[in-house]
Amino acid sequence: MGDRFDSDRVGSADCSSTVAVLTPQTTCPDFVFDALTEERRRTICRVLDEEGARDLGDLAMDVATAEHTADGGVTNHEWEAVYTSLYHQQVPKLASLDVVAFEPNSATVAPGERFAAVVAALDAVDTALDGRLASRGIDG
Amino acid sequence: MLSTRHWTDGSLPGESMDDPEAPSERDLLVRWRGRNWTKAADRQFDPAASGDLASAIVQALADAKRVSAGEVTEPRLYDCVDVEAVAQFVSDSRSPNSPEPDFVRFDYGESLVEVRTDGRISVFVPASDAV
Numbered sequence: 001m002g003d004r005f006d007s008d009r010v011g012s013a014d015c016s017s018t019v020a021v022l023t024p025q026t027t028c029p030d031f032v033f034d035a036l037t038e039e040r041r042r043t044i045c046r047v048l049d050e051e052g053a054r055d056l057g058d059l060a061m062d063v064a065t066a067e068h069t070a071d072g073g074v075t076n077h078e079w080e081a082v083y084t085s086l087y088h089q090q091v092p093k094l095a096s097l098d099v100v101a102f103e104p105n106s107a108t109v110a111p112g113e114r115f116a117a118v119v120a121a122l123d124a125v126d127t128a129l130d131g132r133l134a135s136r137g138i139d140g
Numbered sequence: 141m142l143s144t145r146h147w148t149d150g151s152l153p154g155e156s157m158d159d160p161e162a163p164s165e166r167d168l169l170v171r172w173r174g175r176n177w178t179k180a181a182d183r184q185f186d187p188a189a190s191g192d193l194a195s196a197i198v199q200a201l202a203d204a205k206r207v208s209a210g211e212v213t214e215p216r217l218y219d220c221v222d223v224e225a226v227a228q229f230v231s232d233s234r235s236p237n238s239p240e241p242d243f244v245r246f247d248y249g250e251s252l253v254e255v256r257t258d259g260r261i262s263v264f265v266p267a268s269d270a271v
Contacts (some may be wrong), residue, residue, distance in 0.1 A: 088195070
């Protein structure tokens, strides 16, 4: 879609700055954004980056804990809901993008072929936002 | 989480309300893809209270099979429907002025799942199997 948008604007001098802003995004493949759309998938990538391959049950506890930092403990019901979400939706989604690999027999989630690219993008976003917040703080 | 049944939600303006069983009957039986289906379970999805739609749908499927959510393993919901698209549909399509909520339906194994824009998740089984 980005390509079509760019070509629509070709020849329009007014929009040259818009095209210049958009061009860097076309170098970042769609699967990165697809993988990171939901906060729960970002948490999964963070955990796997720190812990390596993880049992799905343990991973669900890690994610549930990350989501309940404000109110403390994770109930069994909350863990089960996160586990279900990971098993039926988030892990298959990441696996379909080759970001993680899921081994059903051992119920293990491991970093996949495209895992490094996604974590690099996560880090880059964090760095960019930290920098912007910092400079805003100085300006203000 | 809301669990109250709202059988009369689907009533059309001016429709007789004398028979309280009528909306219920219509809601429990649906015809879809040339087959009759019977409702086996339903639950109310509230994004604020019960988190994500995927686990709510799986819980409804578990209710229909009288098992726990952890025992619903095949197929994976991801292989049956784009849950993110359905969640978007539910959150975007809330229409308080519409007499009836819109819905999406999809197959899960031998079951039929219906998700309405008012958050009602229903699981149907083929009527012939539900005798």
